Amino acid sequence: MFNLNLFKNIGVPLYLFIYLIIPYSAITQTSKVDFIRNLENSLNKRDLEFIRKNFRNDENQNILKQFSKIVNDFPDSKWKIKRLKSNIPKKEILRIKVSGEKIVNGEIHILESEFDYIFSILNGQIDEGIIKNLFTTIRNDEKKIDISFKIPDKVLTGSKYDIDIILNKPLEEVIIAGAIKPHQVNSFFEQEILLEPLASGGIFKITRAPSKPGIQIWSGIIAHPEGMITFTKSIDIVDEI
Numbered sequence: 001m002f003n004l005n006l007f008k009n010i011g012v013p014l015y016l017f018i019y020l021i022i023p024y025s026a027i028t029q030t031s032k033v034d035f036i037r038n039l040e041n042s043l044n045k046r047d048l049e050f051i052r053k054n055f056r057n058d059e060n061q062n063i064l065k066q067f068s069k070i071v072n073d074f075p076d077s078k079w080k081i082k083r084l085k086s087n088i089p090k091k092e093i094l095r096i097k098v099s100g101e102k103i104v105n106g107e108i109h110i111l112e113s114e115f116d117y118i119f120s121i122l123n124g125q126i127d128e129g130i131i132k133n134l135f136t137t138i139r140n141d142e143k144k145i146d147i148s149f150k151i152p153d154k155v156l157t158g159s160k161y162d163i164d165i166i167l168n169k170p171l172e173e174v175i176i177a178g179a180i181k182p183h184q185v186n187s188f189f190e191q192e193i194l195l196e197p198l199a200s201g202g203i204f205k206i207t208r209a210p211s212k213p214g215i216q217i218w219s220g221i222i223a224h225p226e227g228m229i230t231f232t233k234s235i236d237i238v239d240e241i
Contacts, residue, residue, distance in 0.1 A: 140228055149231065158209055
């Protein structure tokens with residue numbers, strides 16, 4: 001058992017959770033196959049010049065800034081990209097996975113992230129790119145904590161829905177702490193999450209979707225004697241399913 005006072009009033013910065021949320025981006029495309037291969041290679045090789053040349057001028061500085069945050073915190077991060085079949089007219093979809101590790105105070109922190117990048121092509125460039133279905137975790141528990149994330153990918157505007165973060169192994173006398181918080185797409189960096197004791201085996205929340213279509217972001221944290229897990233999940237808010 002750990003001392004819960006260690007976590008009292010600790011604000012957990014959110015920047016680690018939301019590197020990968022870049023709502024509007026532009027990428028130059030040659031052929032689809034070559035583009036995906038070249039983009040994946042450039043990210044893994046840290047080829048910033050390739051990225052500068054293949055991102056639109058008004059977007060590349062922001063993209064490079066976000067990419068640099070990942071590389072700075074997870075220097076060995078690896079990227080995998082594949083093209084998905086799109087049923088959206090004039091839209092392309094890439095499935096992107098990012099993984100990495102870093103050591104902090106002798107503990108290994110593992111990053112795992114997956115998201116879909118949806119975009120159209122205009123004059124040979126990607127236009128109106130947006131990230132959906134984002135799910136990111138950073139954890140230092142060596143995956144000893146048996147945890148399930150039950151957060152929907154898509155919900156109707158104005159509807160109620162459940163968010164359940166479940167610790168599957170009985171906790172017995174173990175005390176855990178945690179919290180979860182919603183965010184607007186452009187307001188992450190000024191916010192913190194304050195940990196609170198959790199009386200039950202996880203986080204269980206009923207919430208209501210915004211009244212207008214868009215993307216809602218939830219970030220949270222679980223602190224357990226075996227380690228800490230932070231997570232971010234995006235939810236697509238739609239008029240119809």
